[in-house]
Amino acid sequence: MLRRTLNRLLGGDERRVDSRTIYVGPHSCSATEAFIPPKFCDNRIVSSKYTVWNFLPKNLFEQFRRIANFYFLIIFLVQVIVDTPTSPVTSGLPLFFVITVTAIKQGYEDWLRHKADNEVNKYPVTLLEGGRRIRKDSEKIKVGDIVEVIEDETFPCDLILLHSTREDNTCFVTTASLDGESNHKTHYTVPDTEKDLESLNATIECEQPQPDLYKFVGRMHIDKNDQEPVVRSLGPENLLLKGATLKNTQKICGVAIYTGMETKMALNYQGKSQKRSAVEKSINAFLLVYLCILVSKALVCTTLKYVWQSTPGQDEPWYNEKTEREKNSNWYLKVFTDFLSFMVLFNFIIPVSMYVTVEMQKFFGSFFIAWDRDFFDPEIKEGALVNTSDLNEELGQVEYVFTDKTGTLTQNNMEFIECCIDGFQYKSQDANSELDGFCVTDGPVNKLQQKAGKVCVMVFLHLLQKSQSATYGHYIEREELFLRALCLCHTVQVKESTEQDQSQENVVDQVDGIISDGNVGQPQQEQRGFIASSPDEVALVKGFEGIVLISLFFCLLRYELLHVLNFDPVRRRMSVIVRSKSGDTLLFCKGADSSIFPRVRPEEVEKICMHVERNATEGYRTLCVAYKILSADEYAQADAQLREARLALQDREEKLTAVYNQVETGMSLIGATAVEDRLQEQAAETMEALQGAGIKVWVLTGDKMETAKSTCYACRLFQRNTELLELTVRTLENGERRREERLHELLLEYHKKNLFLQICQNCTTVLCCRMAPLQKAQIVRMVKNSKGSPITLSVGDGANDVSMILEAHVGIGIKGKEGRQAVRNSDYAIPKLKHLKKLLLAHGHLYYVRIAHLVQYFFYKVEILIHLMYLHYRFKHHVLP
Structure with missing residues (x-):
């Protein structure tokens, strides 16, 4: 007990x-x-490293883990203990200066962390205790x-x-x-x-x-x-x-x-892995080389000393004559002491001041990027951001650039362009176009077009045409069913605004999706705001905004939302289960073609597949829409399984996925949508300039191959006369495994990975499609660890690009529309992709030239000084009698 x-x-x-x-x-x-x-x-948050009591020992321990600091500490101790030709001040004072400056810098940064922690911990919050509202500090x-x-x-x-x-x-x-x-x-x-x-x-x-x-x-x-x-x-x-x-x-x-x-x-406070530039690694390598040179010179000088003293009459000079006790001391101890004395005499072959100078040069040099007015973007009113100054010179040595497509090469500004329903294409028409007698510019239709998208107008007019030419039965028209699916199968919420706006919005329920305004002819005075987790969904909902979709008798349709089968990157689809007023239970599903096609009938795929491939070739992002009518028994079984899976404490995600896969089978394909994502400003010129500088560009995207290929053509990464080599085993229509699974297997198997790498490194541009975030990082790691250790750079704008940004030698974040996680995890952040050209080809080149000259100057200076001393010693003891 x-x-x-x-x-x-x-x-x-x-x-x-x-x-x-x-x-x-x-x-x-x-x-x-x-x-x-x-x-x-x-509830206290502690993000600091030090306290008042452990700052001194912990900071000293961390600093002396560096090879250079530890080396100079040993030299200083030798000067203090052994009788050396130089004063301990010559090594102790510079070492003390470096350690003190670094300790002050790290102590100040940790003090800022303590200050930020206190602001969070002392923030007042409201608690409910016993029916009373009590104000307390957050840490309580x-x-x-x-x-x-x-x-x-x-x-x-x-x-x-x-x-x-x-x-x-x-x-x-x-x-x-x-x-x-x-x-x-x-x-x-x-x-x-x-x-x-x-x-x-x-x-x-x-x-x-x-x-x-x-x-x-x-x-x-x-x-x-x-x-x-x-x-x-x-x-x-x-x-x-x-x-x-x-x-x-x-x-x-x-x-x-x-x-x-x-x-x-x-x-998630785990710090990012420390990145070191190639120049810093070279300096550390030079440190070992110069340490070997220092040891060899000390050994040569020690040997020459005893060779010279072995000649009769050649002993210690009169001013350095030793006592009898020193003369009778152990000979090996005397040799070791003399060796240490020569080590101390030549120790400045490794310049302690170089490390301080290099750090200051990097720190002040980083301001050149932040101050560059060419990097200022008037749209977001921000310029470039330097998160670390340790990699400035690395920008001038980049050999491979890995870039995301959506939001990086493209604007991630979605617009609903066209749709395909049962093989019939509805595309945005010109202002004066007609559809079988219905003119788009006629009166109310033109006003409807101002509220809804042009594609919606074409579908709506087609529905009106059918209602006038044929008797409308009790069956559901495919066009109407398609629009219902898009209006219901989403997670978009209407953003609350003023009371006046709310009175104008006649939204029945969050799943009504079918919006009735009562007056089509009067456009809204203010734009309705939407809240969604994906820009694709906002584009689709905006495309249907204001459309009066009813059962052609202008009666409002209501649906009860029963279940939402959420989207995730593995499934690449989402579904909703709804119940109509008549009691019918429907499942509407929306997702990528690779996820929808295997779950519908093959004959339905043939009607839509051609349009999906064509839209992808034109660079549009496509989504397929399917539905399924659930019987009472099917829904009862699915409802029980979903509730049971959601109550599970262990393996809940796996159980839910199994239920989702069981429910989302045997669906009927209705159609597909096409959303346009335009290129970023000067994206083509930037890619062309990087390739002209000898940098290889790889595009890593989760999008389908046809869409990504179209973007590469538009960015001039692919030319029309470029010979394309597609590494695919079998096509999707043959029913084989998905491409991302085959690529994952390719990356894991060693011999296939080497073959894949050899092929890709001989190509001018590489495009990898259907990539998951971790697969992007695997590609970067594979190239980074290849023969020759080429310098890699990753650029992206979204959370799914963070893994490859952290993996590359240099990570660049774009301040785009997919959040700021990529910016916060990057080494450098720029407003637009076009700024990458000047960042690499101007700033990076100049940084590399400056630091290379600085390091060479330091080593040249100490080499000249050491060799003069060394040659003087040999000349004095071997030439003169």
């Missing part, structure tokens, strides 16, 4: 199990057993406390969402400080907790703290008076992370589940 109590007090039980138990509200226990609450860490939050957060505030710890002021029991957050994504994300309250927080009595079982921002599993047992406890599943959609910011929601309340250094943000 005592051991169990001690383990619970010291947190031993928690370390042995895979989950933790958190009590919310008063906890009832039997009269014979006292309740001992679990011990969790407090404990696990199980209920915290209140208002709009635009940052969450002080990881919270489970219990209550929101929004009517749909949701809230919106931005996680730009965590993963760099600036898009609004939707989170949901736990059912049965939002009504009465004061009397809430619940128990939470969840996983132990782990750093993955996107994974969380748990369940909540809610106790009700005289009723069985209600069990609710908890997932990432219920978890509000510390560091995220509440947006577009007046107020929320949540229970603290992870605090302090156990929050996901704190667990």
Whole structure:
């Protein structure tokens, strides 16, 4: 009993199990057993390295781990202990200066971290205790406390969402400080907790703290008076992370589940690996070479001394005559002492001042990039950013550039261009075009076009044409079904604005998607804002904004949202299960062609495949749309399996994926969409200039091959007379494994990897498609570790590019629309891709020339001085009698 109590007090039980138990509200226990609450860490954040007590020993230990500092320390100790020809001040003073300056710099940076920690830890927060609102410092939050957060505030710890002021029991957050994504994300309250927080009595079982921002599993047992406890599943959609910011929601309340250094943000405090430039590595290599030269010269001089003294009459000079005790000392000790004396005499062959000068040159040289007005972008009102000055000269030695496509080569500014429904193409027409008698510029149609996209107008007019030429039966038209699918299958939310705007918006439900305005002829005075996690979804929803899609009798359609099968990069699709007013249960699915085609009938693929390939060739981003009618038994089975999987504490993601794959089979393909993403400004000129400088450009993208090839042609990476070598085993139509799986296998098998590398290194440009983020890093690592160790550079703008940015010798972040995570993890950040040309070909070249001349000058200076001393010694003792 005592051991169990001690383990619970010291947190031993928690370390042995895979989950933790958190009590919310008063906890009832039997009269014979006292309740001992679990011990969790407090909410203090500590990002500093030193304290007042350990700063001196810890900092000295870290500094003397450097070879150069340790070498000069040994030389100084030799000068102090042994009778040497030079004063210890000659080595001790420069070493003291270097150590002191570095310690002051690191101490100041750590003091800033202490200051930032105190600002976070002392930030006032509101807690709900016993029905009262109490203000406390953030560091005093404990696990199980209920915290209140208002709009635009940052969450002080990881919270489970219990209550929101929004009517749909949701809230919106931005996680730009965590993963760099600036898009609004939707989170949901736990059912049965939002009504009465004061009397809430619940128990939470969840996983132990782990750093993955996107994974969380748990369940909540809610106790009700005289009723069985209600069990609710908890997932990432219920978890509000510390560091995220509440947006577009007046107020929320949540229970603290992870605090302090156990929050996901704190667990992701892992520092980036230290990058060293090729020049710095060369200096360290030269250090070993010059150390060998120093030892050899000391050995030669020591040998010559004893050879000279072995001649009769040639002994120590009269002013250096030794005592009898010194003369009778051990001969080997005298030789070793003389050897150390010569080492000290020639020790400045390794200049201690060079390291200080190089560091100062790098530090002040980095301001040239920040001050360059050519890097200023008036659109975002920002210039270039230098996150590290240690790699300035590396910019001038880059041999391989690895670049992302979406958002880097292209603008990531999506516009809905066209769609294909059952093989019939609907494309944006000119202003004076007609469709079978319906003129786009006619009265209300023209006003409709101002509200909706041109593609929507063409589909709508086609529906009107059918309704006039044929009797509309009870079956669902494919065009109408396609529009319904796009209006329902998304996660877009309408952003709240002024009350006047809200009164004009007649949105029935978050899944209505089909917007009725009542008056098509009057355009909105203000643009409606959308909140989404993907620019593709915003483009599609904007394309249908304002369209009056009804069942051709102008009656409003309502759907009940039953389940959302969320998108993830592995599935490459998302689905919704909805129920219509008539009781029909439908599944709508939207995703990449490689993910949708294997799940529909082959004869339907033939109608759409040609249009998808053509759109990809023209550089458009395509999505395929499918649907499935679920019977009552099928839905009951899927509903039970989904609820069971969401309640699982172990392997929840795998169980959900298995259910998703089971439900998303036997679908019917409706059509496909095409979204245009234009090239970045001067992207083609930049790529052409880099290739002209002898730099090889590799494009690593998760997009399909046809789309990426079109972008490479537009960027002049591929020429029309370029011979293309496609490394694909079999095509998708043959039913073989997916290309990304084959590429992953290719990277893992050693002999195939070498063959792949040899082929790619002989190409002028390499394009890798269907790449996952980790596969991008594998490609960079493979080239970086190849023969000759070429200097690599990675450039990207999104969170999926961080892995390859960190892997390359130099990482460049683009300040784009996909968040700032790439910028924060990069070594240098630039507003646009076009600035890469001057950064490499001008600044990088000049940095390399400057530091190369500086290092050569230092070694030349000490070599001249040492050789003069050495030759003088030999001349004096061997030429003169």
